[in-house]
Amino acid sequence: TVEEFARFRHQPLDVVVIDEVQMMADSQRGWAWVDALVSAYTQDLIMTGPELIQPSLKTLCELCEDELVIKRTKRLSPVEVARRSTSLKQLDEGSMLVAFSRKTVLELKAMLEMTGKSVSVVYGALSPEVRREQARRFREGEADIMVATDAVGMGLNLPAHTLCFYTDEKYDGIQNRQLKVQEVKQIGGRAGRFGHHDSGTITALDAQTLQSIKRLFHSADLPVDLSQFQVRPSIEHLQAIAELMGEPSLLRAWLTFNRNINYGDEFISVLPDELAEWIKLIDDPSIDLPLRWIFACTPIRGGLDSPASIFAQQWLKKVAQDKVVDLPRLIIDADLATLEGSLHIIETYLHLARTLPGHFPALEQAEQHRSLLNEAITRELSRRKKPRGSDRRRLSGEARHCQQCGKAMPVLSRQFRLCQSCFRDQR
Template structure:
């Protein structure tokens, strides 16, 4: 390339500097180099200093250097080194043509500094890095683990011969061996349980065999089935809709001694005649009485003996968002001598406790991972899953009853409404919960009063869509994934807007802090997922949907009527705004759809059978009945034989995660059935390899070892944190939630609760500090 004054100044400058330095850009680099040189040129100049040119080449080539480092680190097994570290190292290289060793030399101090930032001690740093790797599915092999330990030892400057390396290496080898043994043992035990289940199913006999085995008539057998004396082991639906009953012959023979007593108790003989092995359709009452005898899921309401012993009265209070459903119930609760408030979220349980305090009543608190005991208090605020079933109270509140339809948590609402031992129970929810609550009240035999409330302030749909630049103070922009929320936050910040965010991965403390920033005016706009639908008091003027479709875990679908009303109803908070407006972002859907959903009647699901699932007492009863202490075996039996899919009154809840945990725990020795059930109920996210981590903790528990709480990991300065570091911190918080949940149940094996709570506070404070950063988000977006 030669100098030519007819060429652009940048091209002329490139020609001159190339002659002096002998450094030429590759063909695919030339356009970017020319663009950057044009920026660097002084007005009227046609040349740049050599150092400037070298710097430009370095800037253009950094991405390629990062790729080289990524390839080298992964090939060598150093999977813990992050892309951010490689980018930071590449930014320090000043030679435009570095060899691999130059790049490695730049990376080494960055990587060592990062390792030191993961913990105060070599052990803490190693554990934190390893946990982060497991979160992302990169479980280190033994060779990679040894490399990591060596890197930690170098980073902390441990002298040669220090026992750290040998000690942790030995522990890791033992951990790997234990994990392999657990997996192998679990596989063998699962196969044994499945074989026992197959053998049991093959041993079952049809109804036609019952009279012979029991030494009775077919008419008597049918009566005893209807009276719930004679257990039906399994029900199968045959072609044409007929139902086939099957029985356990060993159980039948064992019941022969009861026949004299049963015949003495019988009154008349009006049972339909036997029709062979196919049972007649005996109606809802009988069908409900003969299934799931041992698990008692057919008599689920009767399982809650304390509640059934009370003369309960239920008041169902329904209405849209902003209709004041909780006001009357909270007043009644505060005036009662004893009471209980059950909420769907830890954050809402805290709000119930604060609402009682504002009415002059001090209440204790019970959530999955924390307890606050107030001496002498006879009131409790708790999450629904923590409902106490054995201590009668005068008044109880159960909020968000529409959660009865939730496949994951609906069973907890069924249990709470059926089992809360309150003389007067207030059930609060959206209008679509009405038929389900009516059905539950009928199954419990409890009288039901109904109160329907109207919204206190008007709510209407906007006639036009809204551009992103038209969002104003008091608006809430709703998306349906963490990525979308952060993308929209960054886009708004590029327009100079102050933004608060709320999404599911944030802890209740951070969500509340972000809500406060928005309510106080420190943030102009709230960008949130449907996590705002429950549990936050928000002063929203207008709700704007960034999408009218969401992925619900199974499919991407249009928002339901209830979702639009629940989320949109957050607009126009009574006492703050005269009216609420619900709109849609330009290009995200039709305003007509929003208006139609807001005006539609409540969508009543076709299936009104409440979800049920076993508790520890039911698990123990089934285990005793089948003669097994295997939680995997018990849950297998429950899934296959306890409650059939077309049961007229109940549905078995989605227990896939509990089943997966039970399966993974099968190879852990010495844990009793109740302890395994507690682990199976622990809130973990298997998308972050949570079950693998849980099994590791359970193995330590079983071996009598204390389980240390997870640490904060490396937390860079908030103004320099990117999205990946924010996500890592959110995952670390999830680990702490699970650890604290277990610490409340097994304090002798999870003893360091104060340390865990301090770590939780540090993570929450850091995450909130990151979310407060305004300029950082713009730089991150531009960079990406």
């Protein structure tokens, strides 16, 4: 991930390539892209992304007194939005179905397998290795259909001739909202890859969603001209504040920095909400501040109540006592959720083994465990789940509409009276 680039900050490099540069505008992770862009120690920095981020890149390069050369490319195969919606039964080989949660992806996989099709899946909880293997199965024809979250929009070569949206809404961690123009274009652009298909088609599972997707896909991009670029303090900054104020809390030192340090009009120090919550869990004043900082900067996949989070908190206490952390016992005879949780634990260990090798010495063994878990997850994803009776009814049932707003209900929600948005509004 781009956060890992911090390890190369002071290392001379011939060329640095930063993909998806529009993510510098992301509220949670934008700081990492900005940090990589301004700290890359290279003569040639190549950035790829959509046209809409150009104004912000131009401003940032001017601030850094760097020359910016713009090179535009054109899409080589056309893509169009279908006139009519489709159905799960009508999706043919080489199609990709995009939903917006792990649960929905796996449920759609099971329903498609009921129709006799083989399915690959991609979602955020999977490791890059498993995602690439799932992509290979689809690309080489071992899987008829790919079902994925919007994680498929970045970093994978997937030659689908048809891209089908399950819905036009996603939960963004705060609210259930309609997809943005750029999100629809980023995902829809996966249809019809040059060299594989003469053209691509975008469709949806119901007429109402299709009309919404069509409107968004044909809407003009809104340029992203950031008023301020996100940055964050270094441990040296926070240590200085902690010593000056006699403040033992990492979180309060960071908040003090944000309130009092003025970067000027161009930059702003940020503390993402999820990171603030993670720091609260590890902010023990009896533990050295630099050690708390290392763990605060450690990626924790699966959320704050995940197995990786629980293990990391235990490991922090061990390291604070100058103890060596043993690699957790490997369990590969388990269900998919358990395997994913185990993989996230190993990935956390690997990150810390590169940062604190004296306390996390089992780097090679952890890499072996990661490979075994990736293989186990791939096997589990290849298994066909026994369909439930409700799945059969939803697959064969007529389309239903929300009794409150009248919107067409996604196939997995047809046993309910209300759509997800109306249900959330009533709670």
